[in-house]
Amino acid sequence: MYSGSTAMKNKSVAVVIVSNGPGELSTWVSPVVDELNKRNKSLFDDYKIDFTLRLVLVPCPNATGKEFIVANSWNTFELITKSNSFWKLLINPRSFANWPKKGLVIFLGGDQFWSILLAKRLGYLNITYAEWISRWPQWTNHIAAMNGKVKELIPKRYRDKCQIIGDLMADIKINSEISLKNKENHYIALLPGSKKAKLSVGIPFFLEIADHIAEENQNINLIIPIAPTTDKSEYLFFQSERNPIAKYYSSKIKTINNIKDSCFDYVIETAKNTKIYLIKKHPCYEILKECDLAITTVGANTSELAAIALPMLVVLPTQHLNMMNAWDGIFGVVGKISFINRFLTFIIKYFYFKKKKFFAWPNIKAKRMIVPERIGNIAPKNIAREVLFLLKNKDQLKNISDNLRKERGKKGAAEKLASIIVNAIKKL
DSSP: OOOSOTTSOOEEEEEEEEEOSHHHIIIIIHHHHHHHHHHHHHHHHHHOEEEEEEEEEOOOTTOOSOHHHHHHTTOOOSEEEOGGGHHHHHHOGGGTOOOOSEEEEEEOSSOHHHHHHHHHHHTOEEEEEESSOOSOTTTOSEEEESSHHHHHHSOGGGGGGEEEOOOGGGGOOOOTTOOOOOSSOEEEEEEOOSSHHHHHHHHHHHHHHHHHHHHHOTTEEEEEEOOTTOOHHHHHHHTSTTSTTGGGOOOOEEEEEEOSSSSOOEEEEETTOOEEEEEOOSSOHHHHTTOSEEEEOSSTHHHHHHHTTOOEEEEEEOTTTTOGGGSSHHHHHHTTSHHHHHHHHHHIIIIIHHHOOOOSHHHHHHTSOSSOEEEESOOHHHHHHHHHHHHHOHHHHHHHHHHHHHHSOOSOHHHHHHHHHHHHHHHO
8 A cells, every 4th residue: 555655656447348339438438437536536545546447348249339429529548449440459558558567457347358458468467347247257356246146147167256236337427407397297208219221111110100009199299319330311211212111111301300499309290290200319318218108129229218207109110021131231231132041031020039938128127018019011000009008008108117217226336347347447
């Protein structure tokens, strides 16, 4: 421990955070970094330890490509490396920066193995935040678990590495000054997806849901949080004849206009005069928190909605599986070959969908139906009817919200994880 001598040289330590997508940055990395920054001065004054924060973005199919810009805007990290530089970083770390002899690598998103690889390469200790499972307990130095279920899944000989800290998503900061509600109006969030494969179905399908809802109830406001990978031009594209799926749906966009002096950025008006408000801010939990319900496709967004206990109806129309030429990646390539297209459609419909019990993350993690899922050859009109039914049954919505809260871990995880990191720094 520091003896008080001003001649003693400060010990330099690198805290390297590994992460991947925008959800992880906002819900995991941000609260932990805030807590670490609170402790920085104390470490410097009391222990003469000067630690720097570095962020390593790793390859991930769910990343948007804009993570670097988001993280850089925080003005917090001494170094940020992009996901496409990860392998170069592993091969030659010093081509990016000088690395202190002592350090920690903290897993906060992506594949846990990447953080372990990087820790071994740098000669640093590794700390893994495990939300649902710790995949490589034999190779990590410390495991911070969301709840007791995670610890139970760790082999007994490694459980002493594990400490239950709670749910990082439970520490999401929401601006309570924003209020959308009044006594007459309801707000419904529409989340049609972020990638082209989902948007090709989601935009025409969700537009028609919106029209059916508005036709039955004019006191419902519809909003779409625009994913950071998309913009308003894609909404126009995927509802047009250029999207082969759009011909199966009657709803079309008449106009998209900018909005001034509002928490929303644009307003869509459909051909049937339905208004849908778009917001670019990401994440926009303060807006979503004000909603009564979300209609969403499957994906990581179901986990984020669960974190703020927002009731949701999860939809996955399967009637367009044969149109894999509209999909991204390898499915889009092989989907252009007709016989392979038919074969893949058959496999997915009759094996994957029948074998897979749940599709929404809250249900997968709880191993029971917490939020309703509608998977199959579903129609927008039927989804709209179910939404209207749920809005009239507030007890049912409250029950969904309560169950979502129960399945998440306790608050205070960011503070506890920061304490684990700081204690590890002191021992280096």
